[in-house]
Amino acid sequence: MENNRNTSHSERPPFNLTMSQTRKKTSSNEETKPQTSFVNKFLRGSKLRSSKAESRKESNDLKTTDFQPSDATQKTPTVDTAKPLTSEMELGPRLEKNEQFLQKLGKKAVDKCLDLNNSRLSTADVREVVALLPSLPDLEKLDISWNDFVGGTLQSITEQIHLVCKLKSLRLGSCRLTTDDVRALGEALKAIPELEELNLSWNSKVGGNLPLILQNFQEGSKIQTLELVDCALTTEDGVFVGQLLPMLQSLEVLDLSINRNIGGSLNSIAQGLKSTSNLKVLKLHSCGLSQKSVKVLDAAFKYLGELRNLDLSCNKELGGGFEDSPAQLATLEHLEVLDLHRCSLTAGDVMSLTQVIPLLSNLQELDLSTNKNMGSSSENLLSRLRFLPALKSLLINNCALERETFTALAEASIHLPALEVVNLSWNKCVGGNLELLLETLKLSMSLQVLGLSSCSLVTEDVALLALVIQTGHLARLRKLDLSYNDSICDAGWALICQNLGLLKELTELDISLRPSTSRDCGQWFRHLLCAVAKLPEITEIGMKRWIIPAPLGEELECFGQDHRSNIHFNHNGFQ
DSSP, rough: OOOOOGOOOSSOOOOOSSSSOOOOOOGGGGGGGGOHHHHHHHHHHHHHHHHHHHTTTTTOOOTTTOOOOOHHHSSSOOOTTSSSHHHHHHHHHHHHHHHHHHHHOOOOOOOEEEEOTTOOOOOOHHHHHHHHHHGTTOOOOOOSSSSSTTTTTTHHTTTGGGGGOOOOOEEOSSSOOHHHHHHHHHHHHHTTTTTTTETTTOGGGOOOOOHHHHHHHTTTTOOOOOOOOOOOOOOHEEEEEOOOOOTTTOOOOOEOOOOTTTGGHHHHHHHHHTTTTTEEEEOOTSOOOHHHHHHHHHHHTTTTTTTTTTEOOOOGEEEEETTTTTTTGGOOOTEEEOTTTTOOOOHHHHHHHHHHGOOOOOOOOOEOOOGGGGGGTOOHHHHHHOOTTOOOEOOTTTTTOOOOHHHHHHHHHTTTOOOEEETTTTGGGTOOOOOHHOOOOOOOOOOOOEOOTTTOOOOHHHHHHHHHHHTTTOOOOEEEOOTTTTTHHHHHHHHHHGGGGTTTTOOOEEOOOOOTTTEETTTTTHHHHHHHTTTOOOOEEEETTEBBBBHHHHHHHHHHHHHHHTTTEOOBBBB
């Protein structure tokens, strides 16, 4: 199903139906709960450390190389780290502070990993982190992403970074880094030669200053993952990336997404890509690519034989660029993910891709969604998807499919036994024609996500779907989206609700109405409550614009008291 990044359409689903998703911070109630097990782990580690300190107090030289600190230890404030702990009197108050700090952060403890991602760190907490570093010589992963107060204070951390010279992963996404932070980071990177992963995404001050950060990367660098999403990179930054790439022989993941100015420096980037033969992931989502960009990239593809994931999505000027048959794309024999959603693909593009995509025999995820010009020209392409037996995810929502193209897709899908995600949302031709997918629905033993939002479904369509469920198919379905199909009558909703109880793995259901509509729930709502009571995994039921009559509202309240309270009914209230 179309997710929020794929459309500006007014019809937006309440949950995501893609195989994977990126990004931005989330919050959880668990972050404020005490984590007793973390404290216990910390106490065990502290006693071990104290024992070693006692055995070496003659030399007054507390070494920590024999001690593997838990992540719980890593998240706790310390006293003066220049002085060893030599007595239980000193250790007691410190343990109390550590316990409080652990409870506040509510983060899991993992050896050699300090994960403070989205911990709402204050400036004072950052000082606590700085105080921890001298006691963590074996630290390999440091993640302080999504903490706004890190911005302006990073220098205090980088000044101590040499004390964790074994660091392999440094994640600083969305920390509001300042220009001074960026400069300090550039100097600090010299002190961590083992670094394999660097994430600076969603920090706008990186843009225009990228050379200051990465200039110390030399040939032979161990960097495997470089993520610079939405960093306001300039054209000059793009040129610098192109010049830097030949030095990054170990690079496997390069994500430059949402940097709209680097399209102008793609020639330099593509030239550099020719030297990154180990690259497995290349993401250029929303990078201002043009028709000419396809040819430029195609020239580099023959050097990227290990590429698994290629994302060129949300580059609206790309349309027409595939018309000249980019032959090298077909050489990416290991490609598993191809994302071309919202690329304004033309009929010529579709014709060219018809020759290429079926040759990518290892393809597992294909996203062609929100390319509305595909509708009348994709019949041959969709019919040839049968040659992709490993395909797990097919997103073709909002492509203005016509009956002929939908028929071709339905016939091909019978030959795709591995399908787990199918999204046909916003294709009106599906309405009244769902029977074309009957055999696929019966044979798809792995199907977990089915998106049919705004497909003009009629009562006969959901009756067919109910029959498929009743006969024991779709047993692994986890997400079902039937929203914005206002033509389904109460009898149709009753049929589907009566059989939902058979989908034991279902976690999310959406039957919301269009934003411009509202209706009273019929007696089918009782069937829904009965079915939900039998579903152990379900947590979310989208019912926007449905109004629940008072008697049914009382039944819903009783249901909430008698059953699990973690099921969220997202409805428009009671009458």
